[in-house]
Amino acid sequence: xxxxxxxxxxxxxxxxxxxxxxxxxxxxxxxxxxxxxxxxxxxxxxxxxxxxxxxxxxxxxxxxxxxxxxxxxxxxxxxxxxxxxxxxxxxxxxxxxxxxxxxxxxxxxxxxxxxxxxxxxxxxxxxxxxxxxxxxxxxxxxxxxxxxxxxxxxxxxxxxxxxxxxxxxxxxxxxxxxxxxxxxxxxxxxxxxxxxxxxxxxxxxxxxxxxxxxxxxxxxxxxxxxxxxxxxxxxxxxxxxxxxxxxxxxxxxxxxxxxxxxxxxxxxxxxxxxxxxxxxxxxxxxxxxxxxxxxxxxxxxxxxxxxxxxxxxxxxxxxxxxxxxxxxxxxxxxxxxxxxxxxxxxxxxxxxxxxxxxxxxxxxxxxxxxxxxxxxxxxxxxxxxxxxxxxxxxxxxxx
Numbered sequence: 001x002x003x004x005x006x007x008x009x010x011x012x013x014x015x016x017x018x019x020x021x022x023x024x025x026x027x028x029x030x031x032x033x034x035x036x037x038x039x040x041x042x043x044x045x046x047x048x049x050x051x052x053x054x055x056x057x058x059x060x061x062x063x064x065x066x067x068x069x070x071x072x073x074x075x076x077x078x079x080x081x082x083x084x085x086x087x088x089x090x091x092x093x094x095x096x097x098x099x100x101x102x103x104x105x106x107x108x109x110x111x112x113x114x115x116x117x118x119x120x121x122x123x124x125x126x127x128x129x130x131x132x133x134x135x136x137x138x139x140x141x142x143x144x145x146x147x148x149x150x151x152x153x154x155x156x157x158x159x160x161x162x163x164x165x166x167x168x169x170x171x172x173x174x175x176x177x178x179x180x181x182x183x184x185x186x187x188x189x190x191x192x193x194x195x196x197x198x199x200x201x202x203x204x205x206x207x208x209x210x211x212x213x214x215x216x217x218x219x220x221x222x223x224x225x226x227x228x229x230x231x232x233x234x235x236x237x238x239x240x241x242x243x244x245x246x247x248x249x250x251x252x253x254x255x256x257x258x259x260x261x262x263x264x265x266x267x268x269x270x271x272x273x274x275x276x277x278x279x280x281x282x283x284x285x286x287x288x289x290x291x292x293x294x295x296x297x298x299x300x301x302x303x304x305x306x307x308x309x310x311x312x313x314x315x316x317x318x319x320x321x322x323x324x325x326x327x328x329x330x331x332x333x334x335x336x337x338x339x340x341x342x343x344x345x346x347x348x349x350x351x352x353x354x355x356x357x358x359x360x361x362x363x364x365x366x367x368x369x370x371x372x373x374x375x376x377x378x379x380x381x382x383x384x385x386x387x388x389x390x391x392x393x394x395x396x397x398x399x
Contacts, residue, residue, distance in 0.1 A: 005047065007045065010034035012033070013383050014392060016372075018268045021073075022374055030048075033070025035066060035364075044056065065089060065127070081099065082097045087108075089146070090145075112210075112211065112213075115247075123212050124158060125157055126146050126147065132206075138231055138360075140206070152181065156178075156209045157249070175249050181225075184241070186241070189259075197236055210223065215269040220245065220269075222243065224243070225241045226238070255297065263279070264278060264281060274295060279311075304323070304340055329350075332351065334351070335348070337397065355387075369382040369384070381393070
């Protein structure tokens with residue numbers, strides 16, 4: 001363990017394992033979110049290399065999702081701006097804050113991390129759709145979706161422009177769920193499941209587009225299409241496809257099929273910008289999950305490791321053979337380092353991630369490790385919950 005970062009009176013979390021909290025200008029600054037868990041109010045924090053609070057903003061009420069990803073606080077590619085979410089899951093907004101001046105511009109919409117290059121658009125689904133479908137606690141609350149699931153021509157992937165004409169920020173739906181379904185290679189299969197769901201509950205599948213993830217040079221992105229983890233209480237069949245596209249949403253391809261009983265989740269880009277990494281069906285036993293990789297066009301799918309935690313895997317930006325992920329254990333959790341070439345575990349670090357008798361679902365009693373590599377590849381940053389207040393922990397990579 002390299003160090004623990006703790007702020008008095010604050011429950012800390014970094015945004016996500018696909019969003020680097022490290023400032024891209026090599027100043028050593030970190031982005032985090034902090035909350036007073038009892039008052040249920042939170043903020044964005046800019047921390048110095050030694051953990052000192054340099055700036056704090058975005059103070060306001062929080063929802064349970066805050067304890068998973070904070071305010072999705074993200075650096076712009078030149079560290080000139082910080083993007084973060086505000087509002088609620090039902091009525092969300094994105095804020096772009098100029099670091100030097102504190103000037104903020106706000107757009108109605110949602111955020112899952114900003115693109116890594118200046119000329120790539122800011123694209124996102126609506127996270128409220130994800131949570132209404134049951135993310136976090138497995139309970140379907142369709143009435144709380146920001147757009148009705150059935151209105152498939154009104155939700156999907158949105159493009160946000162903070163520099164629109166006349167300095168008026170703008171949001172535009174650029175890839176509706178209806179279009180994704182119409183053009184999907186498994187369209188007939190999904191529509192058949194949609195009809196089965198309609199006969200069961202009177203409405204169709206909770207289809208949505210979500211989880212936009214950029215590769216390092218901004219030339220391609222991932223998004224997911226489906227119903228996420230499908231709330232079991234509805235009897236809804238799981239539909240899940242990992243899709244890739246160009247920034248203008250051309251060249252849409254299906255990279256991974258995680259539908260209708262095929263296990264897997266948590267896919268993201270590897271440093272080469274061409275290959276994805278995540279948990280999916282084992283080629284030798286499709287009912288069993290494994291850690292796998294695949295090219296953006298769906299070719300070259302192969303197992304890397306039999307490790308099947310369903311955690312949050314990343315590849316080192318420096319050492320090609322090194323992977324990191326996390327796993328749940330009955331007593332807490334582990335951060336796990338793996339060898340790409342052998343698939344074997346090379347190091348395990350046990351770190352607490354929930355309190356005893358923690359209730360299910362997102363809350364201040366649980367966090368996810370979400371390991372993310374430093375750009376130098378010499379450490380990973382993770383979330384931990386050693387007591388009432390969560391902390392950030394930096395771990396040295398093995399060797």
